[in-house]
Amino acid sequence: MSLVSGPGRAGTTGLPEELRLVIEPHVKYIQSLDSRRDELEYWLTEHLRLNGLYWGLTALHLLGRPDALPRQETIDFVLSCQSDNGGFGAAPGHDAHLLSTCSAIQILVMVNAIDELEKKGKGEGGGKMGVANYIAALQNRDTGTFAGDEWGEEDTRFLYTGLNGLSLLHLMDLVDVDLAVQYIMSCANFDGGYGVSPGAESHSGQIFACLAALSIAKRLDVVNVDKLGRWLSERQVEAGGLNGRPEKLEDVCYSWWVASSLTMIGKLHWIDGSKLTQFILKCQDPENGGIADRPGDMVDVFHTVFGLAGLSLLGHPDLEEVDATYCMPKRIIERVLG
Amino acid sequence: MASHGVARPAISVVRTDEQLHEEQQRIQEYRDLEELIRAKIAEEQYTVEVLDLTSKLLKENPEYYTIWNVRRRLLIYGLFSKSSDSSSPSKASQNTSPTDTTQTSSIPSSASTSTIPADSNTIQHDPISQTRGKTGTTLDLISADLEFLFPIMMKFPKCYWLWNYRLWLLHQANERLDWQIARGLWTRELVLVGKMLVKDSRNFHGWGYRRTVVAQLESQKLHGSSMVESEFEYTTKVIHGDKGLSNFSAWHRRSKLIPKLLEERQADDPTRRQFLDDEFDLIIAAMYTDSYPYAQSAWFYYQFLMTTLTDPVGHATITPNFTSEERIEFLVRQLEVLKDMLDGAEDCKWIYDALIEYTLCLSRMEERQLQIDEKDDCSQWLTELRKLDTLRSGRWVDLELDLRGNNIPGV
Known part of the structure; x- marks a missing residue:
């Protein structure tokens, strides 16, 4: 990437163009995502639609433009993804899954529309209970972990999304939280990290999921902070970005998984924040908006939100503050959970 | 939506009318196929023809999890019960939740629970006849599906749904087929995952899959026994292979196998001591011979x-x-090894980091304060760390505070 700052621009920001956070192009990029129905890619990614809406909406909130997507359309779309069993699918007609169900709840909380769910929600008990019962039934009552859907795949990601959704609905008492905490502890490795299940290698994405679940359960006391902090801090590479495991390539999405984990254990200062900030900013498409995994690559909404959320954790002045546990605006989490 | 490692074109590409038209056609074909599958399923047409339609769609889009679920339903509500060896409880499970037929199931796999087959001409085969692979047996369906998956997995090795669906199929084999046949399938999986790990020796899914396959092959249900020795050997092989020293996945797996390995060997104290010595030798030698430390x-x-x-x-x-x-x-002894290692690797921060940590450990284990020379060493090592590793300077500030707790003067 070349430095494109010209004499006319340098004076306004004091930073080269590529190291400035562009706000408006990102907003426009996210707004444009649903208007790309003439691209095959749009249809091939339908299985991520609800997650995509959560990523886009969260990014807009962080960019200070929470109203950039039409509210009623958003609510209607989310509710149209609900199955009769109370869970949400990725799009209308898609099977219910915990990942999209959690996104649905997060979106409804962000647009302050849980009351609409209460009125129109499906599932056993209807309303909030309908969704909550769907989630609670996915907990494995022998081990404490969660399945992603009725077919039984288990992964600590699902344990986190389960607790995330239930806590936002104030219905955590439907599941065995202590057993879930014990399960997470059984996933701990000698390096202080956590994997998908007991015995699995530590991975930054799973570490985020496990720490965030422990944070929701108010049990971060079980973490080996020093060891984990050291392992996580070694995720930062010379280019400034973070990787997910030892000796892997850096990637913007780990700016979130690693930096949020470090935040939760109070060690964010163990990495170089300004170098990470520069790395994320270099991954922007400054003209058309959006953030990519690495400089020069194709942008997508997944890396856009996790790049922005990483910048927010690092205290970027142009962004709303993000909550490290929920990856939602802190202001909203404070409103909902007090 | 989440693209990794795809280069962004220098100028945004404008599609020609022809390209636009072509893309619209492909979209139409894709959506028509999707609609057709949904319509057939709504009519409960659980047939091989519909299975083929899902194959066509999934080859284009393996991330479409709902269609993998459609495929599962096609098999358990339709094809398995119609298959000529229908000795499974699949008919009986029609009115139960699919969860009952996943790995958490307690449905017995023996033929004793057999219900009336959908096809009245169907006769039950003994397990041996299933291996002959007659068209339409449950084994044929599962084998064909495993084969169908393989090239897609090679193309999309990081797609969660593929690994997940594959495991589901194998668990179906556990429940519906004789244990010897199911064991045969799992054994082939170990070879397959070996190949996947040769292609990408760090594939997270591959290592996880390997653990599951081994656990199955060790299970009582499949009349298995421990594979700790051969798995431990496998990690040794990977570590000594190309870029093996950097393969944290292999080191991790090794760390998890060791306690079981020693227990099974019924290792006495001298053997265990020797084992620890050997592991230290292995890692130190690796540091010296490969990319150095x-x-x-x-x-x-x-x-x-x-x-x-x-x-x-x-x-x-x-x-x-x-x-x-x-x-x-x-x-x-290790502190001495580390100090020796510095010779010629004065720019290796890992050595300084380890030296400080284990010097502090030693004083704690000997229940004493740091000695004067240890304090001097630690201050000097910390200075090197700060010089060599500026990314983590915040960590070194905290480390200095820790050292001060041990009465080290500011460095």
């Missing part, structure tokens, strides 16, 4: 070995009966 994977394994000496949580891993004198003896 700059590979962090090796350092995390080194940390694991040291944990068995320094951390009460790790004591039981290799040498549970070590006296504290023996632990200190090993620790002192």
Whole structure:
């Protein structure tokens, strides 16, 4: 990437163009995502639609433009993804899954529309209970972990999304939280990290999921902070970005998984924040908006939100503050959970 | 939506009318196929023809999890019960939740629960006849599906749904087929995952899959026995292979196998002591012969070995009966090894980091304050760390505070 700052621009920001956070192009990029129905890619990614809406909406909130997507359309779309069993699918007609169900709840909380769910929600008990019962039934009552859907795949990601959704609905008492905490502890490795299940290698994405679940359960006391902090801090590479495991390539999405984990254990200062900030900013498409995994690559909404959320954790002045546990605006989490 | 490693074109590409038209056609074909599958399923047409339609769609889009679920339903509500060897409870399970037929199921796999087959001409075969692979047997369906998946997995090795669906199929084999046949399928999986790991030796899914396959092959249900020895050997092979030293996945797996390995060998105390010695030799030799001590994977394994000496949580891993004198003896020896390693690798931050950590450990284990020369060494090592590793300067500030807690003057 070349430095494109010209004499006319340098004076306004004091930073080269590529190291400035562009706000408006990102907003426009996210707004444009649903208007790309003439691209095959749009249809091939339908299985991520609800997650995509959560990523886009969260990014807009962080960019200070929470109203950039039409509210009623958003609510209607989310509710149209609900199955009769109370869970949400990725799009209308898609099977219910915990990942999209959690996104649905997060979106409804962000647009302050849980009351609409209460009125129109499906599932056993209807309303909030309908969704909550769907989630609670996915907990494995022998081990404490969660399945992603009725077919039984288990992964600590699902344990986190389960607790995330239930806590936002104030219905955590439907599941065995202590057993879930014990399960997470059984996933701990000698390096202080956590994997998908007991015995699995530590991975930054799973570490985020496990720490965030422990944070929701108010049990971060079980973490080996020093060891984990050291392992996580070694995720930062010379280019400034973070990787997910030892000796892997850096990637913007780990700016979130690693930096949020470090935040939760109070060690964010163990990495170089300004170098990470520069790395994320270099991954922007400054003209058309959006953030990519690495400089020069194709942008997508997944890396856009996790790049922005990483910048927010690092205290970027142009962004709303993000909550490290929920990856939602802190202001909203404070409103909902007090 | 989440693209990794796809280069962004220098100028945004404008599609020609022809390209636009072509893309619209492809979209139409894709959506028509999707609609057709949904319509057939709504009519409960659980047939091979519909299965083929899902194959066509999934080859284009393996992330479409709902269609994998459609495929599962096609098999359990339709094809398995119609298959000529229908000796399974699949008919009986029609009115139950699909969860009952997944790996958590307690449905017995024996033929004794057999219900009336959908096809009245169907006769039950003994397990041996199933292996002959007649068209339409449950085994044929599962084998064909496993084969269908393989090239897609090679193309999309990081797609969760593929690994997940594959495991589901194999669990179906456990429940519906004789154990010898199911075991045969799982055995082939071990070969397959070996190939996947040759292609990408760090594939997270591959290593996880390997653990599951091994657990199955070891299970009572499949009349298995422990594979700890062969798995441990496998990690040795990977570590000594190309870029093996940097393969944290292999080191990690090794760390998890060791306690079981020693238990099964019924290793006595001298054997365990020798084992720990050998592991230290392995990692130190690897550091000297490969990329020399700059590979962090090796350092995390080194940390694991040291944990068995320094951390009460790790004591039981290799040498549970070590006296504290023996632990200190090993620790002192390792501090010497680390100091020697500095010679010619003065720019390797990992050595300084380890030296400080284990010097502090030693004073704690000997229940004393740091000695003057140790303090001087630590200050000097910390200065080197700060110079060599500026990314983590915040960590070194905290480390300095820790050292001050040990009465080290500011550095």
